[in-house]
């Protein structure tokens with residue numbers, strides 16, 4: 327008998343860390359972890375198995391089908407927005423072809439098992455592309471249908487993969503004489519900037535938030551690459567994990583969308599700074615905007631409307647801004663670096 331598992335790609339990334347720890351602690355589920363990089367030693371005992379490999383390696387993915395019964399896929403592997411701009415074609419390969427490979431694997435799994443395979447996909451506020459700063463500043467909360475004109479390769483990749491998820495769920499091989507449902511139950515979250523006390527992001531454009539905090543806690547100088555008035559939605563990692571798990575557990579009949587905004591709080595970079603400097607009075611933080619990265623952030627919404635997630639599957643973040651900083655981030659980073 328093949329062992330029942332959940333597959334987590336990008337397992338060694340920020341969300342992977344949080345998700346694996348949570349599943350190991352709270353759920354009776356075996357985790358099959360996949361990443362191109364080695365998995366942190368601390369996470370290994372929490373996984374049924376770790377495979378170091380590439381989501382572009384179709385032979386590798388094929389072997390997984392033979393060995394495991396995959397109930398749910400958390401497809402977290404991705405090249406983030408800043409890094410993707412340095413090599414857009416590679417980013418496209420990893421972000422889009424990689425996702426296509428995982429969707430294909432999910433179809434095969436569902437066919438073998440004769441039941442749907444859930445496909446959880448972290449999308450992003452990067453799918454939005456607001457045309458100018460004046461429009462950003464005068465807009466109310468942005469809902470899922472507005473301004474879907476991304477200006478980054480990463481944003482284009484995320485938006486297109488949402489569409490692929492919709493295609494596989496609803497229209498897969500729609501002209502085939504022997505047409506069956508693909509068996510994929512695709513569910514996506516458009517995450518805001520994520521902040522973890524345990525890990526730091528690599529290659530994102532919302533990274534100024536977490537970087538400011540972690541540098542201050544480490545006693546390192548930080549040059550913030552956006553203007554003080556820059557505003558983006560954010561969420562702490564425990565809430566991002568909660569969102570993924572809550573959406574996974576939701577009844578399909580309750581879901582009116584395949585893709586949901588989720589958010590928690592949205593400080594300006596100045597407000598972020600004020601909180602960090604209060605907690606770490608000796609921190610050396612300066613604002614030195616990088617015009618190009620600032621340009622990307624200026625196309626992302628200052629806030630998003632997550633009413634659908636609240637109404638459909640009861641989304642409710644546990645950490646508002648005060649709780650996030652004073653009960654989670656600041657005590658945890660202080661403990662981590664001292």
Ligand code: SER
Nearest residue numbers: 406407450530531532
């Ligand atoms: N945090 C991501 C980035 O900055 C957006 O999803 O790339």
